[in-house]
Amino acid sequence: MHEALHERAIMLKLAPHLSRPLSIFTPLYKIWEKPYYRTGLKMYDLLAGKTNIGKSRSVSSQEAMKFFPKLKPENLQGGVIYFDGQFDDARMNITLVKTALNRGAVMLNYVAVTSLVHEEGQLAGAQLLDTLTKQHITVSAKCIINATGPFVDAIRTMDDVHAKPMLTVSSGAHVILKQKLCPNDLGFLIPKTDDGRVLFLLPWHEHTLAGTTDQPAEIEFNPKAKQDEISYILHYFSKYFKTDFKNEDILSTWSGLRPLVSNPDANNTAKLSRDHVIVKSKTGLITVTGGKWTTYRKMAQDTLDYAINELAFTPAPCLTKDILLSGASGYQENLSDEISHHYGLEDDISQHLSHTYGSDAIDVAGFAKDGLKTRLHPQHPYIEAEIVYAMKNELAMRASDILCRRTRLAFLDKNAAKSAAPRVIELMQQYYNWDKNKVIEEQNSWADIF
Ligand SMILES: Cc1cc2nc3c(=O)[nH]c(=O)nc-3n(C[C@H](O)[C@H](O)[C@H](O)COP(=O)(O)OP(=O)(O)OC[C@H]3O[C@@H](n4cnc5c(N)ncnc54)[C@H](O)[C@@H]3O)c2cc1C
Structure with a gap:
């Protein structure tokens, strides 16, 4: 958690136009919950230390109703507010691509690795397919890093048909509601549903985003939110808000796959944090997976440090803590x-x-x-x-x-x-x-x- 809070602070610094602090409200319905949550959030504030972006606080039921006028008022004891960060994932991704391009990297879109090339038992390159032009390309490489998220096992199997799968995935469905339930600067979090899940409503591009589920899923390129997941989200928020949400109250839905490391091979795994895992195969393929979006930079740094060490490349200091992302330089609130x-x-x-x-x-x-x-x-x-x-x-x-x-x-x-x-x-x-x-x-x- 400390690492994620640290990386969150770096992200806010490197991409101030794309990321922002966001306060999150949790409603409380039992009197004893207030001191319980206040203590937990005090510890969260302490853990964040210098990287804390705002002090958590208690909220009365009147204040809560002002923030969320569509909330059901029955039994509401108020709540707590704490601070987190928010960014747009796809825009952050393309901004990283632009930043890399500006610094001389070669970035290819719609080009897939279709097989790996080995020489004398060691990895020596890859066969690529430009999926738009159908052109095949072969590239040589001293080092290949497999960072394909939920698809890492497919690439590992190209390297070694007997490679044991290391991932399972879980799907997370999201729903955009027609009604705006949150103010633009405040989210709404249910930390524990009756069946132990976390649900949230977040202000997102002037709309309200509701999510998310956490269900075992199949690995596929275009996962879709399933009706039972959508119904679960709608049903749960209907319990808290004055509307009985139905499919007609939705503008859009989607789903994503979380890569969850289930079986890293203990003998050749460099487990650099609780979240992400880096492994090297016998032929030299380096795989990084797990982790969180928030820690993407640290994952990349750890992976390159690992590759430099394993392959005896000349080390150089990591600069990414200080490289402003495309659009950050010269950006001002006005x-x-x-x-x-x-x-x-x-x-x-x-x-x-x-x-x-x-x-x-x-x-x-x-x-x-x-x-x-x-x-x-x-x-x-x-x-x-x-x-x-x-x-x-x-x-x-x-x-x-x-x-x-x-x-x-x-x-x-x-x-x-x-x-x-x-x-x-x-x-x-x-x-x-x-x-x-x-x-x-x-x-x-x-x-x-x-
Ligand atoms: C519902 C949900 C909610 C989440 N919430 C949060 C959150 O609040 N905070 C947070 O920090 N993280 C969150 N995450 C986690 C985060 O989104 C993932 O950890 C992150 O996207 C994984 O990044 P990745 O680069 O490893 O994989 P991906 O983002 O999946 O990227 C993998 C890439 O590899 C490419 N690829 C696959 N196969 C090939 C091939 N053969 N050749 C070439 N390219 C290939 C794919 O096209 C894709 O572009 C969430 C994830 C989900 C699903």
């Missing part, structure tokens, strides 16, 4: 005012651009000035300029890249994304000069996602 003023964009759009792209928002706004100011959907702040920016600067190759992982429209509002898709495909067709067949393929594959 950036959105500047963008509104200079580029004539509405306030919600300029706020969205500055929080999403940081100082890179100026480049996006530049495209907007050139005639791409139109919103992708009237109820959302995403604009056409972002499509062109994502193709030029963020390796966006398909409509789903734009609608799911550069903007978050499909995650927030499925129907809005559906209605925006034709224009996204049209702009991509113009930029990439797609022929008719490619346009049809893209329309169909996009329809499949829904």
